[in-house]
Amino acid sequence: MVAPQMSAHAILIAMEPRSLIHIRHLINTVGARPSCSPAVRHAATECARVLQACGAVETRLQSFQGVPETYLPFLWAFGAAALGSLLALLGSTAIFFALGAVLNALGVWAMLAESEFRSHWATPLIPRRETVNLITRFEPLETPRQTVVLCAHLDTHRTPVFYSTNAWLKAFGALVSGCFLSMALGALAFTVAALFGWAWMRWLALPLFLLQSFAAGMMLHALRTPHTPGANDNASGVGVILSTVERLMNQPLRHTRLYALLTDCEETGAWGMRAFLDRHADETGRDALYVILDQVGAGELRVLTRDGLIFKHPTHPQALQWARKAVQAQPVPYKEVIGTAYTDALPATLRGRIALTVCAIPPSGETTSARWHQMSDIPEALEAQALADAEAFTWTLLQVVDEEPE
Template sequence: MPSTMEHVMALSVTIGPRGSTTEAERAAADYAAEVFRALGLTPHVEPFVSATSAWRPYAIATGGMLLMVPLFFLGGRWIAALGTFLLILCTVLELTFTPNPLRLLVPKGRSQNVYAVLPPAGPVRERVILCGHLDTHRTPWAFSSLRALALYRTLVTLGLPGALGMGALFGIGAWTGDPRWGWPALLPALLLAAVFAMAVQADLTPYTHGANDNATGAGMVLALAERLRREPLRHTEVWALCTGCEEVGAYGAAAFVRRHRDLGRPIFIVLDTVGGPGSGPCVLVQETMLLPLRSDPELLALAEEVARSYPELGAYRWPNFRGAYTDGAPAVRAGWRVLTLVNLRPDGVLPYWHQPSDVYENVDPGVVARTEAFVWQLLQAIDRQAIARG
């Protein structure tokens, strides 16, 4: 059966860029299903509806806030104030992966999750879901260099309090009837204009080939499924899951979590961007898009134990993946036990992240091999705990 790197080649070279809800993403899902069939497993394909853009909701929100500025000066002061705060609320909901009116305005498409269940040798005492997403992101200017990414993160960090300040100034102007309160609002409006321009530009760029992000994660899920077929765990059932539409707001993971609420509190292990040069098996303590979402403390402790037992694998923690999200976000919100691997380098850089250079030639097979070995040992440790519980 193909190795992880062979799956990476099939996804990133043979299929190529796999934008969310596109035909190429569907081809990647078909590929995963065929791999499962070749292993003698039953692939389960679960369709869902998703947004087609991660950037469009923020373009709509910031564009709407900018329209409130001339509206304020034209006499619609209360509408400008209330409209700004409504758009801020929608933005906050979007940043926390919560349904909101912005999503009604974003184009939709159909996508799918694909999974197969690998039973253990004995009775099921634990359940693990290995998750890697199939789709790829666009290649916006904001991710074109470390300097551009730092500027983008600064603008986004300042954008929300700036919008709040603009709304407050509009509110004061509406309350007092004094239009002069609108003039200071022009400063945060300039900030929002920059965010709006970045969001619009991002949606006009081509999709990345996504070799590292995330053919490595999805490919590793498929390769581990093959190994688990040959070497089943003793009491841990493993679901090998390839999701769609992670790059537009983790829609696939959210759909999977909603559909499988009856699983209780399974262990949900996310493999995302795990082959960048200079990185290693890297476990996230938490990820923060707006609110911090922490990995499960017991799983973090178990990962630390595995890292100590196998120092040659070079595994380490990263305290906080800021301004980003993974498929782990919906699972954390649902109360599942989540552990996420994203191979940031020790200096905090995620190699080739959302860049045209995220191609097969820039994936490090050694990093992939060490990460896969780490995940395998982590699964063994989880299974030993299941055995010990009797």
């Protein structure tokens, strides 16, 4: 009797996903990687060594001014609104109501603009530091017809308490949504109170102030927490890119130019991707496919159909079409979902580029079980099956694009 042959995907699972080796090395060698820190540059150097050994024709570190903290802009937004509500509560005159309205409106502006990667009044108050992206390029065997940018972020997040359990995460989501609505309500209500002299509306300011000041306090708490080791978020995405490029050494693409882009400051506002697009979008071309691998080490494969923190922006139809073709060619557990926050795909999507976010989510849907922004996000918590699925999907997606006719 002849033993049945195993597929390449089954072999990946039966052995150990190559990406897991890279993940362990990154965590053991570098550890946590705060945005704009020397650890990010160290991680980029370690990855550059692997990519150069795989035959990259170009390897460069792109310097840019990043943002080290994600919670500061929201601290300014919630803090300004809380101050405005306090003034309306204590003053209860037209001038104090007007100040309260303006400060609450500033909070709305900052929160909306920050979520859409736009400048706002607090932007000059946010510290900036020099940091780097790692950019490598691989040429196809023949004349390139298409370009793919495989992207994963190197930096890791802080570990505030509101990511510790699913109940906390839901409560925090409700708090942030409620705070945004309270700022919008404050801007409107205090404007009306100032115009009509309705002093009694000062009592509306009390619950607004309590909610907004609590939200600001949570931002202060978050700024004092340590950074996660980031095995799933996002050494997993980095590892899958490295393992994919290693495979290209023996099975090079025929018609597709490939960039491997490892960014910094995704966790603080996708600043690395924004910097890459500012300088290199013309180089990659408008028809390039950006594939963002983010948290692919635990759960079942997911592709985002919409991306964004407040406004959910639709994924480019061409990106979804290629993803569906890849799943047909290499079946893996796969669903299309709406994202809960933003990824490095969003800056590209907002600029009209073809961008796709690939992630993994536990079947329960509870992201806390994937150690999202927790100190327990370590290699031992990763799932070989999830990594193997991500590797198989990424490889097949490259083949689908490479075989696309002119």
